[in-house]
Amino acid sequence: MGRVESACATLAAIRENSPLVHNMTNIVVANTTANALLAIGASPAMVDSPEEAPELARVAGALVVNVGTVTPLQAEAMKLATAAAHKAGRPWALDPVAVGALTFRTKLANELLENKPSVIRGNASEIMALAGQGSGGKGVDSTDSSEAALAGAIELAKRTGAVVVVSGPVDFITDGTRTAEVANGDAMMPYVTGLGCTATALIGATLAVCDDPFYAAIHAMVYLGVVGEITAKTTEGPASLQQDIINGLYYLSGDHIKETARVEMHETVV
């Protein structure tokens, strides 16, 4: 099965199984990521207290951990929940929002790596910071190019065993050996808050139905990139685009993917 066909198969599996995706996320994107997950066909649950998160993480199809507005209590819950997911053999994805720019969450994200995320998705500055490189970005926005972060991403993947995604105008996905590029999207997308968080949430949905985290990550980036690219053509502005992307995920079909996806694969030699 080709790359694009397998993206279609993963989408069909999400819609057939409606996997429970457990999100520990930030106050900015809680609504939009829940809606994006419903639209793609998953069953989202937003649960992030220490009393509850480990209980849910053990039974969910996948866990998504996003440190965007992390508090000390939520950090404690993230440690417990990722440990529970790891112990139960459940896949989980890490979104290291603003890691590198802020000390507390940088330390936290590094601690969470011990619980073996299946996928890490960030912008170039965030991934370089986790890889021990770079300057840390400006707040939540990247100040580095995705290309510049690729070497760090490969190193981070090798060190942690996670698939690493550097999102940007072109998304790079690597497991340390294989690397893929997804070249979909639109220049208006960075004007919508938290579409990176939406990407990581969608990775939660693909991880829940797809055994290979490398393909799970590619497929989710394809879904968001394809839908963003298609809907941006007719959108009325960035707030409309936030809405249009969720509508688009609901109507996303195999034909959309086949006609629009631009994916390239490489064996990495580093």
Added chain:
Amino acid sequence: MGRVESACATLAAIRENSPLVHNMTNIVVANTTANALLAIGASPAMVDSPEEAPELARVAGALVVNVGTVTPLQAEAMKLATAAAHKAGRPWALDPVAVGALTFRTKLANELLENKPSVIRGNASEIMALAGQGSGGKGVDSTDSSEAALAGAIELAKRTGAVVVVSGPVDFITDGTRTAEVANGDAMMPYVTGLGCTATALIGATLAVCDDPFYAAIHAMVYLGVVGEITAKTTEGPASLQQDIINGLYYLSGDHIKETARVEMHETVV
């Protein structure tokens, strides 16, 4: 006054009095429920710390307690605020999101029942869990039918004195003796996150102006069902529907209700 006419009278009373509705709610729906309450004509306030919630609960027209993303601190505030509302004779509504699926909030919801909610609204799995039945659902989504939950709802109403609403394709509303069915809505509505939370928020508005919680609950379910049914006909997808429903609540008229509402009443014999 007939059932539909009284729903129109309650709507007019909300718009005339603009009741203060105090919400202790989750990070997913804070924006959409505040906007839904403004659209229907109420004055929402989102306040959920232990230092403030009891103070507001004593003076608000009604209190809405939603455990969707409950933390231990918020749980403490919920106990204090519902006790304050009960003591002050203020009506309050409970939304037991994911009760049955998670231990902490199941225990919390049962403790909150001691402060005598006027209305409890949940999906079938949540109501069955509160009634001591059922399997608890999958995360926040129901795995049981509303019909299956009706016997438990009647029992829960009798035991607690609350009006109990089981929402689904057909909504059941019971005070243990009387039962009503509201058969409005659209199949796309479950693809919008938190419309159940919106229903409970609207119950807060109707409770604030309507002396009989049984009718307050029916009317709120009618408003949401009618608006959802009308706006879904022309919506562009689930994210648009979230927006269209709020717009629709703003423009909701007595004529919309009279033309579209499908309400049936039964004396219950159990």
Added chain:
Amino acid sequence: MGRVESACATLAAIRENSPLVHNMTNIVVANTTANALLAIGASPAMVDSPEEAPELARVAGALVVNVGTVTPLQAEAMKLATAAAHKAGRPWALDPVAVGALTFRTKLANELLENKPSVIRGNASEIMALAGQGSGGKGVDSTDSSEAALAGAIELAKRTGAVVVVSGPVDFITDGTRTAEVANGDAMMPYVTGLGCTATALIGATLAVCDDPFYAAIHAMVYLGVVGEITAKTTEGPASLQQDIINGLYYLSGDHIKETARVEMHETVV
């Protein structure tokens, strides 16, 4: 440079410099204010834990503190972050949501004044409460007119050194000596939750690029008022207006401002 020309220059400076605006805000508007700041051209970061907020406040272009859903932990972070901003010479804006109506946040807001906000923006009841007058409003909604609050606003500005904005159908902006009126907007705007919070967030963006907080506040109120007034003419309801305003901020041009802004300036004699 005239008043309107300087508003255009400030807008151009935001878009050229994309200033980092640090927000400590509430769960209702976190998404919409982040999107509004992105749309106007700024780089928002939502960070509100005691461990992180002071670190970011020292380096951000401006800080915005909004007590809308304040918790004790967030209150502690607000004290630390505003002290850090003040010490580092960074401008910050205070949004005293529901101050006067609730004891905890009223005390907090008064403590935060010691860290010398550059701008305070509230509705009439909130400003009167901070000025030690008035009845405190109903929840988050004002029960007083902006005109009634003007004397209190001037006194508050003189006492604290902050520019004070009373927003309403006509917005009043005063530094205690100079007073301006911005008479833009639309009657539907109060039906959108948190547009006042959006105004304060935009003040964060203007403060980051504009040396005089009096003009920074005027310009932000002009942007929101002009965009609200233009987009309300064709909007489909309050939820659409929330979205249309963010789209409108993205497309806001100098011509829109020149054609639509209604600003009057007065030397105040009190």
